[in-house]
Amino acid sequence: MRALIIGVGQCGTKIADLFSLVDFEALAVNTSRGDLEYLKHVPHERRILIGESLTGGKGVNANPILGREAMKRDLPLVMRKIGSIIGYEDVDIFFLTFGFGGGTGAGGTPVLAEALKEEYPDSLVVAIGALPLKEEGIRPTINAAITIDKLSKIADSIIAIDNNKLKEGGDDISKAYERINYTIVERIASLLALVDVPGEQTLDASDLKFVLKAFGSFATVGYAKADAGRIKSLSRLITRSFESEGLYLEANIESALYGLVAIHGPPEVLKAADIFEALNYLTNKIRGKQIFRGFYPDPREREVEVVTLLSGIYESRSIEDIIITAKRYAQSFMEAKEEAENKKKELLSGLPDFDDVYA
Ligand code: GDP
Structure with a gap:
């Protein structure tokens, strides 16, 4: 079975880097030149900087709208690179790794997923994304909700990893991420390594594809x-x-x-x-x-x-928490905005234009 791992954004490329360490074919795509340089195992020619004309190689500052735009602008470059790596042997599954709460990964992954589905209709596209920690605040939760919504219409499956669940109390954050990333790669790499191994009762690529072809x-x-x-x-x-x-x-x-x-x-x-x-x-x-x-x-x-x-x-408290929090926030934000507009109107109504005062 052939799997191609494509990391998008900082979290995604760090995870792809670990897959590369354990000998999987991996690619790294990011808007930040610095973060791409920081990787250790993905070969340099498989690191793709996107959105340079938009951000100057400095990242999108957790803004998924910019992340989406960066991926759109440089999609031909990314797809050409993927095509050259694939060559003539089909890919069974594209695994796209990313963080749901950021900008490049959250915004760019759905764009790339859609392009892959179009160009390689016989391959599966499976998203592997880390859900934000509750203490990160509301923006990452909203980014995650938007991206869950988009990917659920494009990807074959979404393997969501709840950072809240895997983080152990007292863990320093960068240590926690490192450990979580190892956990992600260890499990998925173990599973993929067992597919197509000859034997009596074994799993083949079609079993794995059947299980993962689950309409988003x-x-x-x-x-x-x-x-x-x-x-x-x-x-x-x-x-x-x-x-x-x-x-x-x-x-x-x-x-x-x-x-x-x-x-x-x-x-x-x-x-x-x-x-x-x-x-x-x-x-x-x-x-x-x-x-x-x-x-x-x-x-x-x-x-x-x-x-x-x-x-x-379809029943997951980790996902429901994000969607419900984002919906509640959107509702209270709209209410606050309407209230502010009404207050402004009320305050300023009846105020003459004072032209006469200066006449
Ligand atoms: P991007 O580069 O703009 O896509 O942003 P990031 O990849 O840094 O995404 C930020 C989100 O991903 C946050 O919500 C973090 O919780 C999560 N995150 C960042 N780095 C890691 C990591 O190394 N591992 C895991 N599991 N989650 C991460």
């Missing part, structure tokens, strides 16, 4: 890992991967349409009865009742790793 709804990735020697119940470990603590965002997994579970570990631990118990439980729990599964017994392995992907999710 939300998806999440769950994860659980343990030392093989310490596992008391494999079934419990698998279940843990799709319970709240293992997931990227607060979501009601019962609302999910499809799922996929990949289990990797030493053969003596991967007992069929335990695996089927957990998978039957999950199959019955989700609305769509379809779970794809892959078992990867590996005699060299000392740990058991479970990666779970759930898609078609």
